[in-house]
Amino acid sequence: MRWSFSIGKFAGTVVRVHITFFLLLIWIWFMHYQIGGMAAAWEGVAFILAIFACVVLHEFGHALAARRYGIRTPDITLLPIGGLARLERMPEEPRQELFIAVAGPMVNVVIAAIIFVALGGTAGIEQMLQVENPRADFLVRLAGVNVFLVLFNMIPAFPMDGGRVLRALLATRLSWARATQIAANIGQGLAFLFGFLGLLYNPLLIFIAIFVYLAAAAEAQNAQIRDVANSVLTGDVMVTEFTTLDRSATIAEAIDRLLATTQNEFPILDTRGRMDGLLTRNDMIAALKETGPDAPVVSVMRTGLPSVHRRQSLTEGFRLMQEKSVPAVAVVDSEGRLVGLLTHETIGEMMMVRSAMPEGFRFGRLRRQAPLPPRP
Structure with a gap:
């Protein structure tokens, strides 16, 4: 995710913090300073950091559960609104998604239980509800936050865990696509409810609704x-x-091609027609600023991009695009030569065309048959 940086790698998963998280810390420090001075300000920051430590453990609950099914979690990103664990692929069976989705909230249940036991069972519900009161006990408030995280995450709406639990349960009876559509509709209905309540009570609910x-x-x-x-x-x-x-092309030549076409991605081929790398529009602009127009494209091109055979299912190409987080996937023939590109735009266009096609019409008839143009 852009505007985020790594703070470490744990169990094969990179933990990243988005830059906006520090804006939250500054705001918390200032608000608590107005209430109780310097000591309250730093305690408020410490409390937020403790909350996000619980959020990280929550996301690692998902990651460890996913690992059980051979699904890696490349990174976890902390945002002001919570954490985001990026799985390399979606689970293949409803019971797998159910287990992975529930694992996160169960971590918060365990944390709340440990705090409750450590306090000797004296923490009451009223005390735990005083989350915003800096004068309330630190651990009691932290236990209350973890209970809130469980309840909030189990709301049956994406992207909360409850939305995935609902889809997994529906998918035991329905197709994956149908289950997702129903769960999404329920989530959007709840979004309208949140927005309405936000107008009446708390504007933060409007942001959550969106x-x-x-x-x-x-x-x-x-x-x-x-x-x-x-x-x-x-x-x-x-x-x-x-x-x-060509591999011999310069950034200046690439810019000429960029201005003359509507392309955003430019494959760089070797003499055999195989793709050596990919140069995107953003790569060109960055290189133009840093190295100048005479720099060779091979010095800034992206390498190691995934490829898929033209006769393979689109599922494989889509999976590679999601797992590798790349702008395009190379489509090759049996000899490894580039014959096409699969991009987010082409997939989006395919969905629009598919939705407009008559019932029973074969999509393959609409494929563009033009040969790959000669290299400039």
Whole structure:
């Protein structure tokens, strides 16, 4: 995620902090300083850090549960609104997603139970509800936050864990796409409820409502792509009309191609027609500022991009794009030569065309048949 940096790697997962998290710490420090001075300000910061330590443990609960099914978690990112564990792929069975989704809130249950026992069982509900009161006991408030995290995360709406639990339960009876659509609709209904309550009580609920609504829409779209991808070949969706670059090309030449076309990604080919790397528009602009127009494209191109055979299912290309977080996947023939590119734009276009096609019409007939243009 952009604007985030690593604070360490634990059990194979990189923990990252988004820069906006520090804005939250500054705001908390200032608010507590107004209430109780310097001591209260630093205690407020310490309390927020303790909360986010619990959030990290929550996300590692998901990560460890996913590892049980052979799913890696490349990174966990801390945001002001919580944590985000990025799985390399979605679980394949409903029971797997159910186990992974529940694992996070169970960590918070354990943390709250440990704190409750450590306090000798004296913490009451009223005390734990005083989360915003800096004069209340630190550990009691922390136990209350963990109880809140369990309840909040089990709301049946994406991207909360409750949305994934709901989908997993529905998927035991329905198709994955249908289960996702129903769960997304429920989540968007709750988003409207949050927005209405936010207008009446707390404006923060409006922000949560927008976040939940967009997340539900994105999850539904992702499920639709996965469902369609099973019946479509990568070669039916790839872009075949694009400009390529030679290894000897310079940034200035790449900029010329950028201005002359509508492309954002430019493959760099060797003499055999195999892709050596990819140069994106952002890469060009950054290189133009840092190294100048005469720098060779090979010095700034992205290497190691995944590839997929043109006859493979689109599911494989889509999976590689998500796992590797790359702007494009190379589509190759049996000899490894580049014959097309799979991008986020082509997948989006495929979904729009698919939704407009008559019932029973074969999508493969619409594939562009133009040959790969000669290298400039």
